[in-house]
Amino acid sequence: MRVRRDLLELDSRLRRQGELRVGAYARRAARRRLARAAAGVALILVALALYGILRPPGARNAQGFLVAARCAACGNDVLARSGFGQTPPLVCSACGAVAAHPLWVCRACGERFTTEALEDVVCPRCGGKRVGFEKP
Numbered sequence: 817m818r819v820r821r822d823l824l825e826l827d828s829r830l831r832r833q834g835e836l837r838v839g840a841y842a843r844r845a846a847r848r849r850l851a852r853a854a855a856g857v858a859l860i861l862v863a864l865a866l867y868g869i870l871r872p873p874g875a876r877n878a879q880g881f882l883v884a885a886r887c888a889a890c891g892n893d894v895l896a897r898s899g900f901g902q903t904p905p906l907v908c909s910a911c912g913a914v915a916a917h918p919l920w921v922c923r924a925c926g927e928r929f930t931t932e933a934l935e936d937v938v939c940p941r942c943g944g945k946r947v948g949f950e951k952p
């Protein structure tokens with residue numbers, strides 16, 4: 817009779833320990849979930865901060881950004897609006913044709929030109945390689 821009670825006690829004690837372990841595990845898992853969520857929020861905040869820092873001041877707004885461009889249709893040098901990820905030709909702000917190509921400028925001779933090339937762009941006047949996009 818006495819042995820049986822001991823066994824019952826042992827059984828309930830083991831059960832309690834099991835529950836304790838489950839409780840501790842659940843708390844640890846909850847803490848891990850919380851840490852992961854906090855890390856995710858921190859990443860988003862860092863991304864937003866970087867976006868704010870790297871964004872050229874005044875050049876962008878919700879609709880995109882302005883690009884110094886030359887229109888192949890009317891020949892004017894214009895400021896064309898480009899959406900994010902949009903590729904040329906852009907809409908000419910002078911005549912409305914979708915024919916405005918970004919203006920490049922040669923740092924060596926000052927030539928301003930347009931090109932279809934996306935890499936290895938060289939100046940058509942002096943052949944210089946120090947070229948870049950004209951600032952709007």
Ligand SMILES: [Zn+2]
Binds near residue numbers: 887888889892
């Ligand atoms: Zn035009």
Ligand SMILES: [Zn+2]
Binds near residue numbers: 927
């Ligand atoms: Zn040049």
